[in-house]
Every structure is written in C-alpha cells, then in structure tokens.
Amino acid sequence: MLQQTQVTTVLPYYERWMARFPTLKALAAADEQELLSYWQGLGYYSRCRNLHEAAKRVVESGLPTRSDDWRVLPGIGAYTAAAIASISAGEPVAAVDGNVERVYARFAASQEPKARLSTAARKWSESHMRLSTCEPAQWNQALMELGARICSPRNPDCRACPLANACQGKGDPHRFPAKKPSRTVVEISYTVWVPAREGRWGVRRVPPGGWWAGLWEFPRRAEESALHQEFVGASPRGLGEVRHQVTHHRLTLRAFLVEEALWPNDLDWLDTDELKRRAMPAPQRKIANLALRKVVAANGLEPLT
DNA sequence: AATACGGGGAG
DNA sequence: CTCCCAGTATT
Numbered sequence: 001m002l003q004q005t006q007v008t009t010v011l012p013y014y015e016r017w018m019a020r021f022p023t024l025k026a027l028a029a030a031d032e033q034e035l036l037s038y039w040q041g042l043g044y045y046s047r048c049r050n051l052h053e054a055a056k057r058v059v060e061s062g063l064p065t066r067s068d069d070w071r072v073l074p075g076i077g078a079y080t081a082a083a084i085a086s087i088s089a090g091e092p093v094a095a096v097d098g099n100v101e102r103v104y105a106r107f108a109a110s111q112e113p114k115a116r117l118s119t120a121a122r123k124w125s126e127s128h129m130r131l132s133t134c135e136p137a138q139w140n141q142a143l144m145e146l147g148a149r150i151c152s153p154r155n156p157d158c159r160a161c162p163l164a165n166a167c168q169g170k171g172d173p174h175r176f177p178a179k180k181p182s183r184t185v186v187e188i189s190y191t192v193w194v195p196a197r198e199g200r201w202g203v204r205r206v207p208p209g210g211w212w213a214g215l216w217e218f219p220r221r222a223e224e225s226a227l228h229q230e231f232v233g234a235s236p237r238g239l240g241e242v243r244h245q246v247t248h249h250r251l252t253l254r255a256f257l258v259e260e261a262l263w264p265n266d267l268d269w270l271d272t273d274e275l276k277r278r279a280m281p282a283p284q285r286k287i288a289n290l291a292l293r294k295v296v297a298a299n300g301l302e303p304l305t
Numbered sequence: 306a307a308t309a310c311g312g313g314g315a316g
Numbered sequence: 317c318t319c320c321c322a323g324t325a326t327t
Contacts, residue, residue, distance in 0.1 A: 002321090002322045002323090003321090003322075003323040003324070004310090004311085004312095004320085004321055004322090004323050004324090005311085005312080005313085005321060005322085005323095006313075006314060006315095006320090006321050006322090007321085007322070008314075009312080009313060009314070009321085010322095041311090041312075041313095042311075042312075043310080043311025043312040043313085044310055044311055044312085044323085044324090045310085045311080046310070046324080046325080047310095047323090047324080050324085050325095074324090074325090075323095075324070075325090076324085077323055077324045077325080078323085078324090079322075079323060079324085080322090080323075080324085083322075095322080097321090097322045097323075098320070098321065098322075098323080099321095099322070100322095113306065113307085114306090114307090115306055115307085116306085144322060147322095148322080153319070153320065153321090154315090154316070154319080154320095155316095179319085180307095182318080182319095210309095210310095211309090211310070211311080212310095212311085244311095244312090245311095245312085246310085246311065246312085247308095247309075247310070247311080281311085282311075282312065282313095
C-alpha cells in the first residue's frame with residue numbers, strides 16, 4: 001500500500017484491510033473482488049492483485065528469508081525486498097525509496113536519471129551500512145527519515161543535516177535530483193451512461209489492458225465514437241461532469257442517466273448496496289454518487305463512500 | 306532508459 | 317497550478 005502512496009493516505013486503508021484480512025492465510029483465501037473493494041480509492045490496483053498472488057505463493061511455499069528470494073514475489077521490487085529482509089532478518093541490504101534517492105542525489109550532486117540514481121544510491125548506502133555499527137534496519141530507517149524530515153523535497157534544512165560536512169549539494173540542494181521535463185497534458189473525453197432500472201444499476205468490468213482494468217464501471221465511450229453519436233440522439237438526462245487527472249492525462253467524463261435504450265447486454269445489475277461494495281475507479285465513483293443523489297435521494301439512501 | 310500505472314496531499 | 321509520495325513491471 002505504501003508504494004508511491006503517502007503514509008497518512010494509507011493508514012485508514014491499512015486498518016480496514018488488516019481487520020478484514022488479519023493473516024496471510026486469510027488474505028490468500030480471499031476473493032479478489034472483495035480485496036479490490038478494500039483497495040478502492042488507493043490507486044495502482046495491480047499492487048492489490050500482486051499482493052494477493054504473493055500471499056498465495058507464501059502460504060503455499062513458506063516465507064522467504066533473503067532479500068533475493070523476496071524479490072521474486074510479484075509486487076516485491078528492490079525497495080520492498082530490502083526493507084523486509086533488513087527488518088525481519090537483519091540482512092545488510094539498502095532500502096532505497098524516494099527519500100534515499102533524493103538524499104544521495106544531493107549528497108553526490110548527481111543529476112543522473114532515476115534508474116542510475118537508484119543504483120548508485122543503493123551502492124552508496126550499502127557500503128556505508130557495512131562500515132557502520134548500526135543495524136541494517138536502523139540504517140535504512142535513518143536514511144529514509146533523514147530524507148523525509150531534513151533533506152525534504154521543498155525545504156531542505158541543511159543546517160540540521162548530519163551529512164552537511166561532506167555534502168556536495170548543500171549549496172543549492174534544489175538542483176538535485178534533476179527534474180524531468182513535464183509532459184504535455186492530453187485531454188480525453190468520455191461519455192458515461194448510467195443504466196438504471198427498478199432500483200438497480202448496470203455496471204461492467206473494465207476491460208483489461210488499460211487504466212482500472214478489472215474494476216467496475218458504468219459503460220463508457222470515447223466521445224468521438226459512433227456509439228456516442230447514437231447515444232446523444234437518444235436525448236438522455238444529464239447527470240453532470242466529472243474531471244479527473246491521471247498522470248499526464250486530463251479526463252472529462254460527461255455522465256447521463258439512461259433508463260431504457262442503449263444498454264450493453266452484458267451488464268451486471270446491482271442494487272445500491274451491491275454497487276457500494278464494488279471497486280470502482282474514483283471518477284466513476286463520483287458519477288455513482290451523482291446518480292444516487294439524483295435518483296434515490298428522496299428515498300433517504302446514503303452516498304457511496 | 307523510458308513509460309504505464311491512481312489518487313491525493315501539500316505548497 | 318506543481319511536485320511527489322516508504323515503487324514495480326514492462327517495453
């Protein structure tokens with residue numbers, strides 16, 4: 001959960017997750033759709049599937065010990081493997097996260113691209129770790145903490161830094177690490193229609209290969225498509241517009257309520273409680289709430305969380 | 306080496 | 317707006 005996601009964001013998800021799936025065995029035996037519903041809103045949903053798969057393998061074959069063996073599990077990369085192995089087994093391997101990369105980039109005044117920076121930071125951290133009397137877990141924690149609290153992205157406090165003496169970047173820490181040029185934003189528009197009948201909602205599984213694969217959504221078409229044109233001709237009721245940013249794409253989803261025509265025939269029809277438990281992409285969740293307010297507010301139903 | 310992959314926190 | 321978050325897998 002913590003991969004590329006802030007601790008304060010993760011915390012409530014983690015608590016709910018651990019209450020529901022308290023052991024590896026429980027996790028391995030869980031239904032993937034339910035896992036995704038607990039993950040819903042966190043993003044990077046492949047992490048969820050990978051964690052599930054990793055739990056299955058571990059329950060089947062036992063817990064790894066060495067970093068290299070952890071590394072084989074899906075979703076466990078260099079950072080996570082090193083973090084686990086150094087903490088759980090005291091293995092002297094460097095856990096290099098964004099903090100450590102930044103600390104190293106400034107310390108060595110390096111503007112290398114991310115891949116090389118990461119490798120260099122790992123060697124740097126590991127060589128000093130071995131010279132230190134510090135436990136590997138403590139060393140890793142200390143370096144990450146230094147990056148989070150002192151060598152921070154926006155306001156590095158070089159006066160408080162224990163490495164300032166030897167640091168090559170302290171004159172102008174903001175030059176490191178090098179920022180990659182920002183990509184031009186791509187605008188994408190979708191029409192979303194919300195099939196509703198007799199208190200039920202029609203959803204489909206997001207097809208594989210793109211964003212939100214495997215989650216559930218209301219039918220969606222690019223606005224240029226022929227289906228869209230046909231749809232507009234059916235004069236649906238507008239629900240509203242939802243904007244959402246995904247990396248360098250800016251999405252606009254225009255949502256409409258349709259009660260009869262143009263439903264794909266492979267929809268899953270859910271009542272409101274079932275809809276609430278399905279994992280939906282954030283913008284589709286917002287549309288669900290628009291629809292709920294419009295259609296069933298009078299019945300006293302609560303919005304989706 | 307570069308890109309896809311979410312969503313949100315914070316300045 | 318921008319940058320970046322206790323990264324990983326794929327190309």
